[in-house]
Amino acid sequence: MSQGEEKEKLHVEEDEKHLLLDHNYDNIHELNHPLPSWWNAIFLVSVIYGTAYFFYYQVFGGPTLKEEFHTEYGRVLAAQTEFKKLNGVFSQSFYDGIVKNDGVKKGEEVYELNCMPCHMENGKGDVGPNLTDKHWIVAKGNPDSIHHVVFHGSEANGMPAWGELIKKDEVYQAVAYVMTFRNTFVKGKEPQGEIVED
Amino acid sequence: MSSPKIPTARSGRVESFSYDDEIVKLFVIATMIWGVIALLLGVTIAFQLADWRVNLGLPWTTFGRLRPLHTNAAIFAFCGNAIFAGVYYSHQRLLRARLFNDVLSRIHFWGWQLIIVSAALTLPFGITTGKEYAELEWPIDIAITLIWVIFAVNFFGTIVRRRERHIYVAIWFYIATIITVAVLHIVNSLEIPVSLFKSYSLYAGVQDALVQWWYGHNAVAFFLTTPFLGLMYYFIPKAANRPVYSYRLSIIHFWSLVFIYIWAGPHHLLYTTLPEWAQTLGMVFSIMLWMPSWGGMINGLMTLRGVWDKVRTEPSLRFMATALTFYGMATFEGPLLSIKSVNAIAHFTDWIPGHVHSGTIGWNYMLIAGIFFYLVPKLWDTELHSKKMAHQQFWLATIGLVLYIISMWVAGVTQSLMWRAMDDAGNLVYPNFIETVVKIVPMYWIRAVGGTMILISFILMMINLYKTAKAGKKLAPVVYESLPLDDSSLEPHASVHRKLEGWPMIFAVLSLIAILVGSGIEIIPSLVADKYVVKVSTVKPYSPLELYGRDIYIKEGCYLCHSQTVRPMAHEVVRYGKASNAAEFVYDHPFQWGSKRTGPDLARIGGKYPNMWHYKHFYDPREVTQGSLMPQYTWLFNSKIDYKTLPKKLSVMKQLGVPYSESEITNAVAMAQAQAKTISDDLAQSGVPVKVAEMDIIALIAYMQRLGVDYGSSQEGEE
Numbered sequence: 001m002s003q004g005e006e007k008e009k010l011h012v013e014e015d016e017k018h019l020l021l022d023h024n025y026d027n028i029h030e031l032n033h034p035l036p037s038w039w040n041a042i043f044l045v046s047v048i049y050g051t052a053y054f055f056y057y058q059v060f061g062g063p064t065l066k067e068e069f070h071t072e073y074g075r076v077l078a079a080q081t082e083f084k085k086l087n088g089v090f091s092q093s094f095y096d097g098i099v100k101n102d103g104v105k106k107g108e109e110v111y112e113l114n115c116m117p118c119h120m121e122n123g124k125g126d127v128g129p130n131l132t133d134k135h136w137i138v139a140k141g142n143p144d145s146i147h148h149v150v151f152h153g154s155e156a157n158g159m160p161a162w163g164e165l166i167k168k169d170e171v172y173q174a175v176a177y178v179m180t181f182r183n184t185f186v187k188g189k190e191p192q193g194e195i196v197e198d
Numbered sequence: 199m200s201s202p203k204i205p206t207a208r209s210g211r212v213e214s215f216s217y218d219d220e221i222v223k224l225f226v227i228a229t230m231i232w233g234v235i236a237l238l239l240g241v242t243i244a245f246q247l248a249d250w251r252v253n254l255g256l257p258w259t260t261f262g263r264l265r266p267l268h269t270n271a272a273i274f275a276f277c278g279n280a281i282f283a284g285v286y287y288s289h290q291r292l293l294r295a296r297l298f299n300d301v302l303s304r305i306h307f308w309g310w311q312l313i314i315v316s317a318a319l320t321l322p323f324g325i326t327t328g329k330e331y332a333e334l335e336w337p338i339d340i341a342i343t344l345i346w347v348i349f350a351v352n353f354f355g356t357i358v359r360r361r362e363r364h365i366y367v368a369i370w371f372y373i374a375t376i377i378t379v380a381v382l383h384i385v386n387s388l389e390i391p392v393s394l395f396k397s398y399s400l401y402a403g404v405q406d407a408l409v410q411w412w413y414g415h416n417a418v419a420f421f422l423t424t425p426f427l428g429l430m431y432y433f434i435p436k437a438a439n440r441p442v443y444s445y446r447l448s449i450i451h452f453w454s455l456v457f458i459y460i461w462a463g464p465h466h467l468l469y470t471t472l473p474e475w476a477q478t479l480g481m482v483f484s485i486m487l488w489m490p491s492w493g494g495m496i497n498g499l500m501t502l503r504g505v506w507d508k509v510r511t512e513p514s515l516r517f518m519a520t521a522l523t524f525y526g527m528a529t530f531e532g533p534l535l536s537i538k539s540v541n542a543i544a545h546f547t548d549w550i551p552g553h554v555h556s557g558t559i560g561w562n563y564m565l566i567a568g569i570f571f572y573l574v575p576k577l578w579d580t581e582l583h584s585k586k587m588a589h590q591q592f593w594l595a596t597i598g599l600v601l602y603i604i605s606m607w608v609a610g611v612t613q614s615l616m617w618r619a620m621d622d623a624g625n626l627v628y629p630n631f632i633e634t635v636v637k638i639v640p641m642y643w644i645r646a647v648g649g650t651m652i653l654i655s656f657i658l659m660m661i662n663l664y665k666t667a668k669a670g671k672k673l674a675p676v677v678y679e680s681l682p683l684d685d686s687s688l689e690p691h692a693s694v695h696r697k698l699e700g701w702p703m704i705f706a707v708l709s710l711i712a713i714l715v716g717s718g719i720e721i722i723p724s725l726v727a728d729k730y731v732v733k734v735s736t737v738k739p740y741s742p743l744e745l746y747g748r749d750i751y752i753k754e755g756c757y758l759c760h761s762q763t764v765r766p767m768a769h770e771v772v773r774y775g776k777a778s779n780a781a782e783f784v785y786d787h788p789f790q791w792g793s794k795r796t797g798p799d800l801a802r803i804g805g806k807y808p809n810m811w812h813y814k815h816f817y818d819p820r821e822v823t824q825g826s827l828m829p830q831y832t833w834l835f836n837s838k839i840d841y842k843t844l845p846k847k848l849s850v851m852k853q854l855g856v857p858y859s860e861s862e863i864t865n866a867v868a869m870a871q872a873q874a875k876t877i878s879d880d881l882a883q884s885g886v887p888v889k890v891a892e893m894d895i896i897a898l899i900a901y902m903q904r905l906g907v908d909y910g911s912s913q914e915g916e917e
Contacts, residue, residue: 011440013504021445025366026291028432029441035450036496043454043489050482058475065474065538069766069777076768079624087623117822118811126884127810158808164772165629189884 080164087168090147098172107177110170114162115178123181124188128159131178132186137193141182147175210682213361216675217290221303223577225283226570228311230660232275233566237653239268244649246829247796248642250820253829258322260829262755266333267321272558273331273421275314280566281425282306282349285372287573288432289356292366294680298355302348309345313338325395328752328788329410331417332386336397339387346383350376357702361680363687364699367448371428373702374456374709378420381713385721386413392850393843396749400854403783404472404731405724407791412463412721419459422557426565427455427494430518434501437514437572443500449695451493456709458487461716465536468545469765470791471780473730476720477538483716484536491529498522513588517568520596524560528553543614546761546795548638548645552606559599559652567591567659574663578670583662591658598651601644609641618769626772631798636825734781737908739856740901742844743870747901749847750894751790754831761792762801762905775802775910782909785856797828802906809877810884812899834895839874841867873900 010029012020019031056062111119115128123131138154139145151171153161162171246252246261253260290297297303316338320326326333334342353376357365365373386409389397401409435442442448464472464480499522502509509515531553535544544550575582582588616634619627628634689696698705724730740748751757764770766777778801783789807815811822816834819826844866852858862869871891877899878891890896 009439011438011505016503020441023364023366023445025362025364026288026294026432026436028292028366028435030445030448031441031443032446033444033500035444035447039447039489039493039496043486046486046488050486054475054478054482058478065469065477065766069768069771073768073771076620076624076772079622083623083625127808127814156805158806158811164625 084163088151088163090144092144095143095147095172095175098169099176103173103176104180106170107173107175110166110174111177114166115174118158120188122184122186122188123178124186126189129192130186130189132181132184132188133191134183134195134197135191135193136196141196143175143179146178147171150174150178210684212679213682214677214679215294215296216677218297218300218303219287219577219675221297221300221307222283222287222573224307225279225286226574226577226663228307229276229279229283229566229570230663232271232279232314233563234653234656234660236268236271236276237649237656239264239271241646241649241653243268244642244646247827248639248646250827250829255830255832257324257833260754260831262758262829263322263324265755265758266326266330267318269331270317270321270333271314273417274317277422277426277558277562277566278310280562280569281375281421281429282310283573284429284433284569285353285425287577288368288429289353289372292369292432293356293360293362294678295356295359295361298352298359302352302355306345306348306352309341309348313341313345316341320395324753324755326752326755327387327389327397327399328755328757328790329386329399329406329413330758330793331414332383332410335395336387336389336391337394339383339389342383343380343387346376346380350380354703354706361683363683364696365702365705366431366699367442367445367452368428368431369702370448370452370699370705370709371424371431373706374452374713375420375425375428377706377710378416378424378456378460378713381710381717382413382416382420386410390850390853392847398850398854399788401789402785402787402854402856403789404470404780406787406789407467407470407783408464408472408476408721408724410789411466412460412717415463415466416460418554418557419462422562423459423491424456426562429569430494430498430522430565433569433572434498434515434518437512437518437568438502438505438508440501440503440505443497443503447493447497451490451497453712454490455487455493457712457715458483458490460713461720462487462536464720465541466793467791468536468538468541469767470763471778471783473723476723479720481536481538481541485533488530488533491532492526495522495526495529511585512571513582513585513592514568514571516589516592517564517571519568520592521561521564521568524556524564524599528557528561531556542765542767543618544610546793547610547614548606548641548794549610549614550794552603552610555599555606556603559595559602563652563656564595567595570659570663574666575670578667579673580666580670583665583669587658587662591655591662594651594655594658598648598655601648601651605641605644605648609638609645612641613638617773618767620769620772624772626769629773631773632823632825635796635827639827731780731784733784734779734909736911737781737784739785739851739858740904741869741873742848742862742866743839743873743897743900744904745847745851745901746839746844746870747897747899748790750834750898751901752788754834756800757790757792758794759792759796759828761795761799763791764799764801770799774799775906779909782906785851787851787854787856800902800905802910804903804905804907804910809880809899809903810886812902813881813886813895816895816898831895831898834898835890835893837894838892839870839894839897841870844870870897877903 016031016033019033021030021032023030118126118128119131120126125131129137138149149159151161151163153159155161242252243261243264257263286297317334320335320338321333325335327335353372388400390400391397399406431442461483462480464476465484468477468481499519502515502519509519534540535553571582571588613634616628616637621627763778764774764776771777815822816831818830819828845863848858848863848866852863874891874896877896878888881890882888
């Protein structure tokens with residue numbers, strides 16, 4: 001077979017013979033079916049919708065993305081403030097309850113998952129300070145002050161605010177676990193901060 | 199063969215001519231070679247995301263460097279060569295004229311292959327502009343421009359010498375392609391060289407983002423869509439022996455597609471700091487684009503009316519019909535993804551790579567396969583080696599692609615829902631980003647398996663076509679005869695559009711105007727309006743060391759896994775910090791907003807962690823974050839900072855409008871060294887050897903610690 005010669009005849013359906021145009025390009029022919037009506041309709045609707053959308057939001061003062069964000073974010077902030085009010089303050093009785101309920105063991109898991117990268121195993125410290133000596137930077141060695149720094153963090157110095165990241169129980173469990181490091185004096189990061197005697 | 203309807207009254211000498219099919223063969227072979235390489239690279243990076251060890255610990259095989267190579271190979275090498283093969287084959291026949299100049303054709307071919315080879319020799323070494331799909335550095339950009347011009351001359355030269363008065367719809371699409379790609383490439387590639395292998399984009403921040411995505415989106419439109427629609431209009435009627443369904447639809451969908459497509463770029467920038475009117479234009483034009491895109495699918499599929507039995511048995515038709523179906527799917531999904539509320543969920547997730555591949559694999563690869571199953575037997579004058587093998591290829595490719603699309607859809611939606619989940623206390627349910635990564639790793643495995651199936655299918659096609667060509671005969675070129683063009687083909691009473699088809703150069707000018715309207719309206723305001731970006735005084739240029747670190751960030755392709763823009767959404771602000779402001783990016787040549795969050799956003803990373811954290815993280819991400827899939831960057835700990843390049847870098851930035859003082863430029867080295875010392879002293883406290891002060895890693899940490907600080911710590915934009 002040589003190029004350009006067509007083996008078969010052009011296949012035209014009976015109902016479209018009258019639509020065949022007098023065009024021929026390298027033996028390609030063209031019919032002239034009308035545009036499908038659904039195609040026309042959807043195209044028209046999309047143009048009307050697009051125009052209306054643009055004018056509503058950009059010309060006639062529909063809410064901007066920023067405004068929508070402020071509303072949404074305002075709600076979140078209010079919820080957060082409420083939450084901090086409720087949970088950001090140390091409660092001795094809640095702590096005791098947590099300790100009784102296997103708190104140290106559960107705290108170890110919380111610690112491994114969240115604290116280990118910076119405070120290392122047994123609290124010997126690395127990026128974060130050594131938690132096993134008598135020196136404290138922000139906390140004071142008791143559950144109350146440790147809870148405060150774990151919950152609220154010391155973000156300017158690289159300690160995340162865990163109150164926003166892990167559950168209320170988990171914060172308390174971590175505190176219980178950290179308390180077991182007390183005065184174990186594991187060799188690791190040099191002591192930092194001030195000496196706090198028990 | 200000449201047209202069957204040469205009027206008897208015509209005079210003039212009969213001309214004989216033949217077609218240049220050797221050049222088509224060359225492009226066909228190149229397509230197959232680059233295609234398998236592109237797919238191999240794609241499968242490699244897919245496995246890298248499933249298991250970080252596949253990065254191999256070498257600089258030139260890490261994800262950030264191979265991913266641009268994959269996209270460039272797929273788009274410009276594989277699809278590019280296929281376009282040239284198909285265009286050169288059909289253009290000559292549709293115009294009944296040999297290609298304008300055989301030498302130009304050869305320069306075009308070899309020049310293009312050289313460009314691809316130079317991409318392969320630069321991208322893995324981190325030589326990149328850092329702009330997605332436009333990563334190639336300035337000398338290659340110039341080469342691309344030259345070769346494209348040669349292609350255009352060859353193409354329009356052939357039109358001038360045509361023996362067919364009117365240009366067929368395929369050629370309309372080719373014209374739009376050639377013109378628009380030239381405009382896109384030149385405007386987006388404007389950059390000032392720092393050295394032979396490094397340049398900075400002329401644009402910064404929001405403006406750079408706008409130009410880049412106008413380019414990026416329309417690369418999809420005018421490199422992966424319009425030329426392939428043109429090819430479809432030639433090869434489907436040829437292979438099916440059917441007349442094209444609707445000439446009227448061709449006209450309407452061609453012009454609406456070309457006019458509307460160019461506006462849609464900003465849908466890549468929804469919820470960013472791009473002015474909202476531009477975002478909205480991007481969205482609404484994307485929605486209006488739905489039917490113009492489907493016009494092509496309808497015209498293609500309806501052309502197959504009455505021959506569906508052949509679609510089942512003929513590999514060529516089967517692939518082309520499937521390609522059109524995927525094209526229809528992708529062009530429905532595209533407008534859907536452009537709707538702001540859908541985009542809020544899908545953007546930055548794996549849904550987008552899924553969407554892109556229903557286009558590139560489903561549409562481009564399938565169409566190329568269909569075309570080649572028609573073309574190769576014709577070119578080598580033989581029959582296809584094995585239909586059975588082609589059908590096996592078809593099923594492998596289709597199932598592989600479906601696995602790809604579905605796994606990425608599930609991964610994208612799952613991860614996005616986890617990112618945005620918040621509890622009643624206003625806290626994130628999954629505050630640790632890594633939880634959302636680990637969750638979708640199984641989907642990455644499924645995608646990698648799907649990709650492998652596609653790769654195998656392609657190899658089957660290579661074997662099939664190779665055996666076909668090998669069985670072929672080399673015949674002398676067929677000689678055709680035809681009268682030259684004369685007045686007899688004028689149609690004085692034809693419609694306006696029909697007349698236009700007889701004036702190809704005017705047609706070209708009109709399509710240029712069609713694409714310039716949208717481009718101008720969206721881009722010009724960003725160039726001329728003072729208030730386009732309102733400056734914030736706390737935002738200062740990067741220090742020399744930070745700028746150096748930024749170049750490492752670009753070189754390593756960090757932007758391919760990390761975004762740098764916090765969208766105005768409560769969950770993002772809670773996770774990352776204050777929403778981004780356009781003023782923050784005014785010194786970012788190029789912008790680094792990214793398009794995918796495989797890792798977390800880094801716009802506010804500065805000060806989030808101590809230096810030591812980054813130091814350990816870059817050495818081995820898994821030491822600090824269990825389950826991370828970020829590659830190791832151990833080589834940054836051994837390569838020295840090239841301080842002497844700094845003055846030149848700063849002075850180019852100054853040329854671009856970044857307010858560095860003369861003394862900063864002259865003292866750049868000393869400033870950088872001093873800053874490096876502060877960081878390495880800090881690290882030394884944790885036992886890191888002092889000599890790291892000279893290493894690249896310090897510059898990268900310096901950059902990390904600067905990101906987002908200027909604006910993030912200012913009162914500007916506070917609630």
